[in-house]
């Protein structure tokens with residue numbers, strides 16, 4: 001989506017201060033007809049789309065630049081808003097203006113009104129704006145920072161709209177063209193379309209350098225690649241942070257330590273530096289005099305001729321009299337395993353005596369994925385002297401815990417669902433409950449890169465003095481990830497507003513503007529600290545000494561029966577895929593075929609024998625009426641439940657939204673969907689999208705409440721020895737008997753099968769997956785992290801079977817020195833290759849020869865991003881249409897159809 005030149009007509013820039021977008025889409029006599037869709041259903045603006053899960057965004061047509069014209073902002077004398085030359089301003093419709101129903105307000109980046117657009121211009125623009133046919137943006141040419149009495153100020157107004165509207169809109173906008181008398185603004189492409197700002201990295205706004213230097217080029221090139229290749233993100237981060245010499249960061253003068261009686265562990269130097277950096281970012285100070293470097297982009301400026309000094313935001317060019325409010329916090333983005341948890345706990349200790357504002361409690365709330373909660377508990381236990389920090393793990397309201405009780409702890413750890421309700425219905429955002437009632441001293445989002453809407457919105461709605469995001473991967477998919485993090489920490493306002501960030505940074509980056517790159521670099525310099533395992537200290541040593549990693553790729557030969565089955569499935573799948581490409585039919589079935597082929601590579605029995613018939617279309621399908629679930633036999637019902645459970649375990653996608661099943665339901669004809677998706681389908685056509693079987697709300701079945709934990713073992717599969725499982729066991733038996741090993745899989749059903757064989761072989765193992773409670777997870781990790789000794793050998797697991805989805809982030813599993821993976825997943829390897837690891841780490845990839853696995857690896861080498869997306873079901877920021885297109889391309893490649 002970021003790649004699209006879609007601009008918001010009603011920017012959110014000023015939304016904190018004032019009104020929201022007019023909801024009416026009043027049709028007007030100016031509304032042109034179009035043969036390409038109804039113009040009144042204009043592509044949503046970026047700001048609208050950003051309010052929702054971007055995956056849900058409908059396909060959008062690009063808006064393009066139509067015209068930039070120069071006019072005035074009038075009525076300046078009536079309003080308090082100050083503007084600087086070059087400042088981006090918001091043009092907002094004001095339909096309730098008592099003097100002019102067509103009024104268009106001009107609002108500065110700080111959200112204060114500056115004036116209006118002249119009545120004649122507004123009269124032309126308003127109907128088109130109301131009909132959502134175009135987007136109008138303003139950039140000031142004049143300024144009133146000197147506060148001299150003025151009635152008007154020149155402004156450039158740019159109009160953007162869909163390309164397909166041009167034949168109809170162009171006549172409507174003829175009045176804006178130069179020939180019609182309007183002075184066409186000098187077309188400063190770099191400014192108008194690329195969001196130029198004139199900001200120099202980390203400084204107080206010198207003139208932009210005209211040439212793109214090498215490092216900047218690296219940033220820009222990197223960003224072009226980030227969408228395609230996650231690995232490029234690391235390079236971009238390195239380039240973005242290269243301005244800061246991290247070796248020169250000051251140490252904390254008196255960090256919590258063994259000597260101070262607070263910790264059992266002394267901080268490493270890089271942690272002490274991080275602590276000092278965090279403390280200073282919680283207490284930022286505005287520049288004390290004119291000429292001092294900008295802080296969060298605010299500089300002091302001299303007022304002209306007897307006027308008092310004022311503040312100028314050098315990024316947005318916003319001048320103001322009021323002292324700017326600086327954000328407190330930042331993004332602690334040290335690479336994985338550098339000890340961000342202990343650094344953050346030290347921040348809690350080091351600031352325990354700091355004064356907090358009125359009504360603010362002294363507690364730090366840490367919000368993180370469920371799998372990471374136990375890590376916080378464990379690290380508090382391991383590193384902090386008992387009694388120094390009071391901590392509590394919060395698993396949700398309803399247990400009688402009040403906000404008053406919560407606010408009395410020093411730290412609280414909570415998972416997202418625990419804090420804010422689970423996400424039944426994707427857009428749920430719970431903004432009530434005890435956590436929302438407390439004014440926190442500090443809120444911390446751990447593994448903060450998982451924060452997308454609505455999580456980010458919920459995090460933003462927590463009341464806190466200081467806000468932190470901890471993440472080892474600040475850019476996951478796109479540069480806008482940094483914008484989202486900025487929004488979460490509310491630092492560098494008003495750039496923390498998504499709309500402005502997109503306008504000033506993202507658009508420019510997309511167009512290769514060095515100025516936008518410099519602005520981003522400056523934002524990173526203000527708000528983010530990042531070192532990696534490869535960063536060297538001032539003596540040239542790595543920050544943490546880690547043993548080496550060795551990677552092994554091990555080819556596996558499928559057994560003869562599986563090979564025959566596999567070849568048939570592959571041939572049939574490729575044929576079906578080709579058919580679907582020809583007919584334009586959805587690729588739904590093909591995606592599940594892909595999953596089936598991957599399962600065949602793991603263990604043939606994961607795929608039912610009837611599967612070939614099913615994909616050949618020979619399976620009997622019921623075309624009778626919708627069957628109410630309560631009329632099914634127990635046996636039929638159990639079968640459906642089992643099928644749904646399997647779909648969940650395999651992380652199958654919903655065939656309607658192409659996303660992981662959310663709040664799943666299974667139809668009586670046996671197809672799983674998200675509840676919201678299938679409900680919408682039923683509303684429209686009451687047929688199963690997979691086989692056209694009639695369905696109704698009554699023919700949907702949901703999973704019964706969670707299986708009791710202790711029953712989990714009863715799901716052990718029969719001990720089937722596929723080629724891959726046999727090879728895995730062979731390796732495990734060859735390892736030193738005290739070596740510990742992680743076996744990752746995306747399919748928990750595969751882990752079931754491995755478990756059965758390990759049990760038969762007498763190899764001690766434990767499991768870690770999404771079905772386990774936080775308590776059980778913590779117990780399992782503690783058990784696995786216990787080194788093997790003669791005394792405990794009997795009950796000490798040497799293998800952990802771990803689900804990739806729930807175990808790849810945030811865990812400390814340094815007891816293991818071997819890792820088995822299907823694809824090299826950096827995050828999974830980082831569970832083991834981190835501080836505390838003493839042995840050499842070996843990473844094994846068991847790849848079934850001449851299969852989709854091998855093919856994918858081959859592609860991976862050529863086109864990393866393509867494969868990453870096909871095999872990972874992690875959400876991205878692509879629109880649904882873009883995602884679908886990308887998948888098609890991936891599949892074509894995998895099936896050898898290109």
Ligand SMILES: Nc1ncnc2c1ncn2[C@@H]1O[C@H](COP(=O)(O)OP(=O)(O)OP(=O)(O)O)[C@@H](O)[C@H]1O
Nearest residue numbers: 266267268336337338339340341342472810812835
């Ligand atoms: N100063 C220290 N001395 C010894 N061990 C430490 C120190 N600081 C942290 N550790 C240990 O290093 C390991 C990694 O720390 P931590 O989990 O905080 O990393 P992280 O930066 O949060 O990584 P991730 O991004 O993967 O969550 C933990 O086992 C932790 O206990």
